Every structure is written in structure tokens, then in C-alpha cells.
Amino acid sequence: MNKDFGSKETAELNVPDKMNLFKRIGNLLFSPSKLFLYIKSKPSILFPIILICAAAIASQLLIWEPTKNLAMDTMYRTYNTMGMSLSFEGMEQYVNAVMIASLASSPFIYLAVWAVTTLVTYLAYKLVKCEKGLKKYFSMTGYIMLIFMAGQVINSIYIYLTGSISAAMVTSLASLLDPNLSGTFLFGLVSPIEVFNLWTFMLFGLGFVYTGGTEKKKTYALTAILFVIVIFANAGMSLLRAGLQNSIMGNMGSF
Numbered sequence: 391m392n393k394d395f396g397s398k399e400t401a402e403l404n405v406p407d408k409m410n411l412f413k414r415i416g417n418l419l420f421s422p423s424k425l426f427l428y429i430k431s432k433p434s435i436l437f438p439i440i441l442i443c444a445a446a447i448a449s450q451l452l453i454w455e456p457t458k459n460l461a462m463d464t465m466y467r468t469y470n471t472m473g474m475s476l477s478f479e480g481m482e483q484y485v486n487a488v489m490i491a492s493l494a495s496s497p498f499i500y501l502a503v504w505a506v507t508t509l510v511t512y513l514a515y516k517l518v519k520c521e522k523g524l525k526k527y528f529s530m531t532g533y534i535m536l537i538f539m540a541g542q543v544i545n546s547i548y549i550y551l552t553g554s555i556s557a558a559m560v561t562s563l564a565s566l567l568d569p570n571l572s573g574t575f576l577f578g579l580v581s582p583i584e585v586f587n588l589w590t591f592m593l594f595g596l597g598f599v600y601t602g603g604t605e606k607k608k609t610y611a612l613t614a615i616l617f618v619i620v621i622f623a624n625a626g627m628s629l630l631r632a633g634l635q636n637s638i639m640g641n642m643g644s645f
């Protein structure tokens with residue numbers, strides 16, 4: 391890529407030397423190319439880490455009651471299937487312990503997703519010759535992940551308001567399908583076709599162009615290919631999970 395690309399684009403987009411937190415979020419939403427050019431020279435990761443952790447905890451707290459009720463019902467049916475019994479207090483104590491552990495671990499899980507995503511995308515976009523420098527990519531993907539986390543929180547708000555937990559996010563195309571199709575190839579295929587997921591992939595394409603200095607056409611083509619791979623991988627995993635669940639329930643029923 392042209393070495394003068396960064397300075398030329400910075401001048402054209404009027405990228406400031408300093409950008410406070412509110413402006414970074416504003417640019418992420420309305421002018422991501424400006425944010426990504428800013429990150430290229432001044433990467434930061436603390437603010438995305440704080441917001442990712444806060445969103446992870448908020449998402450878990452919002453779905454606490456619906457998740458607890460579902461877990462209690464599932465445990466009750468499972469124990470009945472196995473011909474075993476457990477007191478309500480015992481089930482509640484166990485479920486509460488699991489949920490507290492899930493709440494405490496959720497920030498670390500999302501941070502691990504962020505780290506793995508950064509490394510995987512960095513290796514993938516090496517195919518289109520992205521620049522070196524992992525710190526700026528950790529910063530870039532950290533801000534991009536805020537969009538993903540916003541989707542998680544919105545989905546949790548929907549669950550909190552309706553009390554209904556479904557296999558698909560409310561903002562996903564799969565939410566329009568019959569819930570009984572959950573676990574099928576079709577359901578897994580359309581689940582990733584979701585507003586915030588699409589937004590995230592678009593930002594990855596822009597991010598590697600403006601932060602990574604890659605060529606636009608090749609980068610956008612690679613981004614589209616990666617999205618298709620994710621769609622089919624999710625469909626395959628959906629079938630695998632359904633097969634494992636059916637196998638487990640079948641084994642339980644034989645006891």
C-alpha cells in the first residue's frame with residue numbers, strides 16, 4: 391500500500407491529535423475510519439477493556455432471573471428423566487452457585503474472546519499484508535468489540551423485558567424462524583446474520599484498511615470470505631451441538 395496513505399487520509403478526514411473518550415465512541419458509531427486512523431498512531435486498550443467488562447456483567451445481570459428459571463426447569467426435568475429427586479432448595483443453591491460463577495467469569499471470557507479474535511484476525515489479514523504492531527490491533531478490535539457487546543446488552547434487555555430466552559438473538563435473522571428449528575443446519579446458518587455481527591465485520595474491514603494500511607478491495611473481499619466461513623462454521627457447530635445433546639438425552643433415557 392502507498393506509504394503516504396496514512397498521512398493523506400488523516401489530513402482528509404481531519405483526524406485530531408487528541409480524542410477524548412466520548413469522541414472515540416462517537417467516531418466509532420459515525421466515523422469509524424477517523425477513529426481507526428487515530429488508533430493507528432495512538433492505540434489504547436484500557437477504555438475498551440473497562441467497557442467490555444462492564445457490558446459483560448450488565449448482560450449477565452439483566453438475564454439473571456430468566457436464566458435461573460430456565461436452569462431450574464432444565465435440572466428438574468433432567469433429574470426426573472434419570473429417576474432421581476432433588477429438593478427445591480438444593481436445586482436453587484446449586485443454580486445460584488453456578489450463576490454467580492458465570493457472572494464472575496463473564497468479563498474474563500469476553501476478554502479472552504477479544505484476545506483470540508485479535509490474534510486470529512491479525513493472522514488472517516496478514517494475507518492482505520497488514521502492517522506489523524499488535525498493540526494497535528488490540529486497540530482496534532477492542533473498540534470494535536464494543537459494538538458486539540452492545541448487541542449482547544440489547545439482547546439481554548429484550549430477555550429481561552419479555553422473560554423469554556431463545557437460541558437466537560432478537561436482532562438475528564434466525565429470530566424470525568420457528569424456534570423448533572433450533573439445532574438445525576438452517577438455524578445455524580442464519581444465526582450469524584445478525585445486525586451487530588454484520589456491523590462488527592464491516593468494522594473489521596475498515597479497521598484493517600485504516601489501522602492496518604491494507605488495500606481496500608483485497609481487505610473487503612477477505613472480510614466477506616471470513617464472514618461466509620463463520621456462517622458455515624456456525625451451522626456445522628449447531629448440528630454438532632444438537633447431535634451431542636440428543637446423544638446425552640438418549641443415554642439418560644436408557645437408565
